[in-house]
Amino acid sequence: MIETDITVVNRAGVHTRPAAMIVKLAAQFKSDIYLTGDNQLRINAKSIIGVMTLAAAQGTILHLTVSGEDETAAVDKLSELFASGFGEHL
Amino acid sequence: MSHPINHRFGTYTIVCVDEESRLKGIPASPGIAIGRCVVIQGDNQSLLHYSMISDDKRVSEVERYQNAVRLCAIELQQTFQLAEKEIGNVAAILETYEFIVNDFTINEAIIKRIRDGFPAESAVSIEYDLQKNFFQYAKDAILRERAHDIENVKERLLHVLHNKHISHSIARNSIIVSPSIIPQDVILFNESEVLGFVTEVGGITSHSCILARSLGLPAVIGVPNATTVTVANSVIIIDGYAGVVITNPKPETLEKYIRKQEQKKAQSKKLQRQAQFPAVTQDGTRIQLNANADTTDDVDVALTHGAEGIGLVRTEMFIVKLQRFPDEAEQEEYYRDMSLRTYPNVVTFRAFDIGSDKHVEGLPHEKNPALGMRGVRFLLHRKDIYLTQIRAILKASVNKNVRLLIPMIANVQEIEESLELVKRAKKQLTDSGHDFDHAMPVGIMIETPSSALMAHKLAELVNFFSIGTNDLTQYTLAADRTNEMVSTIFDAFNPAVLRLMKHTVDAATKNNISVSVCGDFGGHSAATELLIGMGINELSVTPSLLPELKQRIRKASAKHASKVFMDAVECLSAKEVRNKVSAVRKKK
Numbered sequence: 001m002i003e004t005d006i007t008v009v010n011r012a013g014v015h016t017r018p019a020a021m022i023v024k025l026a027a028q029f030k031s032d033i034y035l036t037g038d039n040q041l042r043i044n045a046k047s048i049i050g051v052m053t054l055a056a057a058q059g060t061i062l063h064l065t066v067s068g069e070d071e072t073a074a075v076d077k078l079s080e081l082f083a084s085g086f087g088e089h090l
Numbered sequence: 091m092s093h094p095i096n097h098r099f100g101t102y103t104i105v106c107v108d109e110e111s112r113l114k115g116i117p118a119s120p121g122i123a124i125g126r127c128v129v130i131q132g133d134n135q136s137l138l139h140y141s142m143i144s145d146d147k148r149v150s151e152v153e154r155y156q157n158a159v160r161l162c163a164i165e166l167q168q169t170f171q172l173a174e175k176e177i178g179n180v181a182a183i184l185e186t187y188e189f190i191v192n193d194f195t196i197n198e199a200i201i202k203r204i205r206d207g208f209p210a211e212s213a214v215s216i217e218y219d220l221q222k223n224f225f226q227y228a229k230d231a232i233l234r235e236r237a238h239d240i241e242n243v244k245e246r247l248l249h250v251l252h253n254k255h256i257s258h259s260i261a262r263n264s265i266i267v268s269p270s271i272i273p274q275d276v277i278l279f280n281e282s283e284v285l286g287f288v289t290e291v292g293g294i295t296s297h298s299c300i301l302a303r304s305l306g307l308p309a310v311i312g313v314p315n316a317t318t319v320t321v322a323n324s325v326i327i328i329d330g331y332a333g334v335v336i337t338n339p340k341p342e343t344l345e346k347y348i349r350k351q352e353q354k355k356a357q358s359k360k361l362q363r364q365a366q367f368p369a370v371t372q373d374g375t376r377i378q379l380n381a382n383a384d385t386t387d388d389v390d391v392a393l394t395h396g397a398e399g400i401g402l403v404r405t406e407m408f409i410v411k412l413q414r415f416p417d418e419a420e421q422e423e424y425y426r427d428m429s430l431r432t433y434p435n436v437v438t439f440r441a442f443d444i445g446s447d448k449h450v451e452g453l454p455h456e457k458n459p460a461l462g463m464r465g466v467r468f469l470l471h472r473k474d475i476y477l478t479q480i481r482a483i484l485k486a487s488v489n490k491n492v493r494l495l496i497p498m499i500a501n502v503q504e505i506e507e508s509l510e511l512v513k514r515a516k517k518q519l520t521d522s523g524h525d526f527d528h529a530m531p532v533g534i535m536i537e538t539p540s541s542a543l544m545a546h547k548l549a550e551l552v553n554f555f556s557i558g559t560n561d562l563t564q565y566t567l568a569a570d571r572t573n574e575m576v577s578t579i580f581d582a583f584n585p586a587v588l589r590l591m592k593h594t595v596d597a598a599t600k601n602n603i604s605v606s607v608c609g610d611f612g613g614h615s616a617a618t619e620l621l622i623g624m625g626i627n628e629l630s631v632t633p634s635l636l637p638e639l640k641q642r643i644r645k646a647s648a649k650h651a652s653k654v655f656m657d658a659v660e661c662l663s664a665k666e667v668r669n670k671v672s673a674v675r676k677k678k
Binding site: 011012013015016017019020023024044046047048049050052053055057058059 | 182185190194195221229230232239297490529531
């Protein structure tokens with residue numbers, strides 16, 4: 001299992017489009033992937049409604065927990081996605 | 091055009107339906123539509139109609155639900171593909187709906203309820219409402235809007251469970267009036283040549299509105315009781331610019347709108363096609379193309395010309411129009427209207443750029459107003475006015491598409507004091523319980539040689555730069571731009587001006603902030619290659635210049651432009667620069 005913190009860097013935060021991108025990416029991995037937000041709610045990153053309920057604004061630090069055979073790749077790719085600001089014009 | 095008299099076929103009505111009436115709503119998608127009204131009534135089916143289901147029927151009930159989910163997902167997929175062809179990226183909204191309907195957490199919860207004896211409809215309603223409530227009470231305005239998404243998917247599912255569909259074929263050439271409209275319907279409406287739509291629920295950031303705007307389908311939303319006050323099959327007009335719905339229009343009203351519609355149509359059809367293309371050079375450098383706009387009408391024109399945002403709103407034009415300072419409420423309304431019309435694109439409000447050359451209360455006459463109390467100097471002298479304006483702009487920023495731009499920065503103190511006021515305004519709004527964008531970007535105009543020379547330091551303090559080429563040229567070359575005697579000296583192609591711009595762009599790039607050009611130079615046909623060459627990533631020009639400017643960008647190569655620029659800054663004079671640029675253009 002890998003645990004790490006990731007920061008929401010894009011201005012609009014994790015709204016619908018980024019949520020869809022997270023879910024799409026997470027679904028490519030066999031590992032169980034969870035995100036914990038400010039509200040201490042742990043959600044499954046493969047569920048769009050879950051990710052949307054994170055309501056993570058810019059600057060929010062999310063706790064990422066991944067466990068499974070492809071956990072390293074999953075953590076790398078997800079961190080990359082967050083760091084890119086979901087392709088938003090920064 | 092004849093005026094319709096019988097609105098209800100074969101029925102008598104005591105309501106005087108012939109009276110023209112205007113309903114006010116929110117302008118959600120620009121355009122004029124005139125057509126027959128199709129009224130879709132809301133679903134008020136109460137959950138009480140359903141009783142618990144018996145043990146032996148539960149398995150088939152789960153299957154009925156799962157079939158509905160599959161059907162819904164297929165429908166969404168199909169409309170997604172349809173939409174993708176037409177509007178590209180924006181279609182992703184529909185994909186999100188597909189994810190929601192397929193979401194395994196909500197699916198599990200619903201199936202569990204059905205296994206406990208709830209009919210599929212109740213299970214769907216309960217679980218979706220639970221999720222919806224979560225969003226409805228979110229602190230963030232944009233998140234609250236997501237409650238609509240959940241509601242939309244729920245309604246779609248319930249419709250499928252009921253085997254109910256809006257008959258899109260009868261909707262041809264009509265205007266749909268409905269309590270709410272889901273994105274999927276917007277796509278299908280467009281396919282079946284619906285002319286526009288009116289809804290009762292509001293929310294300009296809703297996905298249906300975003301789709302309508304990208305499809306050019308006029309829409310007015312947030313019209314209270316729209317479905318009860320409009321009469322099916324009667325003629326209605328919707329004005330998506332002003333957010334007005336007119337029922338039973340008088341012949342003269344009808345004529346007026348037909349004229350307005352024709353005017354707008356002629357302008358926009360061709361432009362809209364071109365507007366779809368991004369401003370990308372041959373070798374892949376993307377330039378964000380914005381427009382300068384001072385009124386809501388300008389915004390509409392800008393968007394039809396393919397603007398990706400509003401790079402400059404000269405807010406002082408509002409003072410000119412009123413002949414006095416607008417109060418906070420007036421300003422807020424104006425800024426909000428502009429930001430709603432521009433959404434989801436960004437709108438940049440430049441704080442009042444006024445000085446003693448434009449008769450302002452409390453300012454003595456100055457001998458040399460261009461070098462006197464203007465722009466931020468005036469604002470810091472009248473902090474009451476400045477603070478009021480900042481508060482009004484902040485209040486209009488709830489949808490996170492608003493930027494504040496400070497004019498005439500000449501030294502760092504002016505930035506520090508301005509940022510201090512922004513902080514104070516935010517504190518005041520927080521204390522009074524107002525919603526606003528806490529991270530609203532604040533940028534500065536680079537229009538004095540001192541700010542350009544210090545750009546590498548100033549870039550650390552602000553979120554973006556906007557180069558005002560007219561003033562930067564005037565101050566660098568010490569040539570009054572309004573004085574004809576020195577008009578040959580006033581020339582933005584002067585290598586000294588180009589060097590200052592380049593220094594500004596490099597400072598911005600190094601600090602990873604955006605840098606825009608909003609002066610006349612930005613739209614000049616000979617300047618495009620120089621601008622790309624110096625590394626500008628954003629331009630803001632008069633809307634009418636956008637299509638040509640975009641074409642020039644699409645023809646250019648960033649690599650080549652960079653070489654042209656390197657040569658240009660080595661020139662001795664503006665004339666030499668111009669010759670070089672035009673020689674290059676001829677060679678092509």
